Amino acid sequence: MHYGAVADGKTDDSQAFLKAWRDACEYYGRSRVWIPRRVFFLNSVTFQGPCNGSMAFLIKGRLKAPTDPRSFFTETWIGFKYIDDLTVKGGGYLDGRGQAAWPYNDCYRNPRCKPLPATLRFDFITNSKVNHLRSINSKNTHINLFACRNMEISKIRMTAPASSPNTDGIHIGLSSNIKISRAVIQTGDDCISMVSGSRNIEINDVSCGPGHGISVGSLGRSHETEYVSGISVRNCTFKGADNGLRVKTWSPSLYSVASNLTFQDIVMQNTGNPILIDQQYCPFSGCDPKVTSRVQIQDVTFKNIRGTSSTRVAVNIQCSEDRPCKNVKLIDIELAYNGRGGQAMALCTHVLGSSYGKQIPKGCI
Known part of the structure; x- marks a missing residue:
């Protein structure tokens, strides 16, 4: 079953994305959320399971993160949680627009610094794949894995200036059986x-x-x-x-x-x-x-x-x-x-x- 994210590309499109996800997640069978070749603006969103079948999140367009400082101090820009058999791919761009947030990052001298969002965050994800995506100028880590199992990440390109703070490419914790291949990572951490x-x-x-x-x-x-x-x-x-x-x-x-x-x-x-x-x-x-x-x-x-x-x-x-x-x-x-x-x-x-x-x-x- 195919569900498209319908949005105007000018204002916050988060609710349209969440609705498309909920509809697809409730379907019994293979479902996918299709992001067409347009520009979309998203605030912090988390797509949560469990779902009733395998899920595909296909990003063809360019997703842009907020630049308002009031939206910065969170751990996630685009998150996926409690999902089995997930595919995230599509050849699209994830633009974290980190230039607006990097001046707020003082973690190099402040161990109690406020969090900045990872571009993609996967929590408790199993038997899943991430491929054919490009992440640019993340505010913090590009891809964060926590408590994940049996994941493959391939054909990913992550870029941020060498001077950008804490922009790890892929950060892995409490996770097992993770395969990363055919990736280009150019970051500040x-x-x-x-x-x-x-x-x-x-x-x-x-x-x-x-x-x-x-x-x-x-x-x-x-x-x-x-x-x-x-x-x-x-x-x-x-x-x-x-x-x-x-x-x-x-x-x-x-x-x-x-x-x-x-x-x-x-x-x-x-x-x-x-x-x-x-x-x-x-x-x-x-x-x-x-x-x-x-x-x-x-x-x-x-x-x-x-x-x-x-x-x-x-x-x-x-x-x-x-x-x-x-x-x-x-x-x-x-x-x-x-x-x-x-x-x-x-x-x-x-x-x-x-x-x-x-x-x-x-x-x-």
Whole structure:
């Protein structure tokens, strides 16, 4: 069954979208909401289930977010919640118009900053797909996954200026069996971030940069029992990113575990910190450098990582004195420093592991 969103394209079209969703969701069978090739203006909306059949949300047009500051301080622009067998696709544009909101983002110095909306937020979504979309200038994260299971995200392009704050491409928490592939992510924060409770995440064929790299963490600030495990990042390219492959834990932190992390067949092009484990992560003031992280990092493999580093320390593995990293492997690493001041370096602290094959810079394990 096909339901179209009927709207005038000049005023807030949220109610028309919600009506089309409710009609489709109540139908017993396969339903879809069709967004035609026009411009639509939406305030914060959440499309909620459960529905009586599989759902498709097909975006052909351009959806535009509000620029009135009174509409900024919420966690969601377009949300989907409690739905099984959902498809969101269509080739359309999601324009977060973040330029109006970024000056309000002071999270880099204020841990109690007000929320800004994720462009797409998925909560408690299962057995679903997101593909063939473009998200531009998000106010905050482009795509946020929370408590999701069995999702595929592919053929997505996310762009925001390198200077835009907290515009992560894809942020994943408390979710499992997530596959991300064939994506181009150019943002002002992590291209992909995986925090507490992320399990069995497969990332393949992603181009990252500008941005802060593909990150596991930050971990250990809360969620003591929600471990991270089974992360696979393969066949990805980093172009001018501030970081490459990064694992970061808060210091100080609660006890937690990050294990079975594989980073393989990666190309770095003028990338800062290509390989980085940072267990002294603390972007805010007031941290005590004498207090170490209690997050246990173990079973980590970096294999066939090659290219150029924009920072001299191309391999930087700084683990916790309290809980040293265990079973870290460096296999066939070839990273050249493209700046002045000497050749690339590798620094390792409180790490137990081994090195195999080519090691440029010379391995520190």
